[in-house]
Amino acid sequence: MFTRRTFLGAVSATAVVAATGVAKAADKIYIPLISKGFQHQFWQAVKAGADKAAKEFDIQVTFEGPDTEAQVDKQIDMLSAALAKHPAAIGFAALDSKAATPLLKKAQSEKIPVIAFDSGVDSDIPVTTCSTDNVAAAALAADKMAALIGNEGKVALVVHDQTSRTGIDRRDGFVKQIKAKYPKIEIVDIQYGAGDQLQSTEITKSIITAHPDIKGFFGANEGSAIGVVNGVKESKKSKIVIIGYDSGKAQKQAIMDGVMAGAITQNPVGIGYETVKAALAAVKGQPVEKHIDTGFYWYDKSNITDPKIAAVLYD
Template sequence: MNLTRRHALAAGMTLVPLAGLAACGRSGGGGDSKSIAVIAKGYASPFWATVKAGAEAAGKELKVSVTFNGPDTETDVPRQNDQLQQALVKRPSALVFAALDSDAQGTVLQQFADESIPVVAFDSGVPGSDIPVSTVATDNKAAAAEAAKHLSELLGAKGKVAIICHSQTSLTGQDRENGFREWITANAPGITIVDVQYNNSDQAVAQQHASAIIQANADLAGIFATDDDGAVAAAQAVQTAGASAKVVGFDSGKPQMDLITSGAIAGSVTQNPYQMGYQAVQTALKVVNGESVEKFIDSGYFWYDATNMEDEDIQQAVYE
């Protein structure tokens, strides 16, 4: 779940006057009642629905009130800003937040800090901000290295491969590309990365890029795609060209999972959005209760393919 930053929106934020906040009671600050506001990058997609399920499960088990919000699309920074403001007015015990634009949202996060409302970041976190006391996220470099290891095994550690990357500017895109590259360099000198193309999470563009790479490299042995749209696009390009390149992906949307079942994609690394949501709420509650927490908490990932897709751990992690 990744976006290009949109800096121009920073000037358009409407800040909630702190004087107005002083008249509001902290909903989670009195007695044993605690509330955690979760504001994600999105709301409707299967990924965020699974994050929501994990966050709400944590709230139920830990007996803390959890609200979950996010914009309908992961480009709607103004809507996410509005949701931040609404949460601030209600004064939760803690905020769990995945920023669409950390530059545009830094000022309002400072207001949370000024009101002594702790912030826990999740997913891609809040890059460049020291306000979050902890970040719960996938270790994208390690997950991409896992994908590299499996692709290397499929290719006998030799051959030409390409990378179809969802973003050149987002931290997740950079980490997944670099994690893959670094593992190949250190462990599979017989594999050569011949090209990398960036598609800004546009599946049609990703398919065009994959097709061009295949056309330019008739002996291409493999493709690593850094998100589910890219994996589906790469598989379709391979099928259309009648090529034999092995495709390894990232994430676990239903189209990609169906292509893994059919054999068009060899396998993929899935994040664990359920645990991401659960651990983010759990971490926020620990902070509220005065417990110490790690600065970074890895929410985990799994390699899955046709042989283990039905395993219980995989089924909880994937998002269809």
């Protein structure tokens, strides 16, 4: 039989002090979400979806992440602090699946359902994963790249990391599709910029210096993609094809300006909403699918204003 857990530290008008001096638990189910970061507009959109679900289901949801997606230790501290509040369930987007394993095992031992979002976790502990099919999405990006460079030439990848599930899947989805379908396309380099625009800019410039005849770049998340755009601009290589991932004001503008050919957009609001919805279902003992695919789309200058596409883009 399920016993509802609540956040003892929550501020609630219904909380009173018992004779023992211990505050009674707040009356709302508490579900914290620990994201991979908070600096990119993508995460703000995920938070908006989580907040929407919290309001709809009348539960308490918090959302936080480290300042940058390179701060694995800080994210682990946030996960530990969230678990210490004994939540009903927890949402987690892992920067490093292996580093998080001991805490996830702790959650499991305390019967706190774990919902993975955006980045899956290399473990069977999560009840479900709410995410984009990143392998398929990156394969579509590879197909678009091939078409735009005439199915031959040199390309490179600037990826946010090689420890998260999203970094691994987007890299591998793109690389495997190119190798399987386009023998005349050569992947000359894969570099990791921690999703940081400045770092990704410098990486891009160094790759262009090493391969001045390069035809295309794939930036595997928002920060990586904008870094590639800036690196190509600073190198004054206007004919290089750039394909990005995610949305945000800068990427949308780059596409409208013709600097970026197009990008894959996820459904970040949907990711946040479905994570909270799945967590609540798990709390109630209801069945939850092992993977919840939140979808993806290709967008470029030709369809960026299409209502179906505009609905999943964000600033």
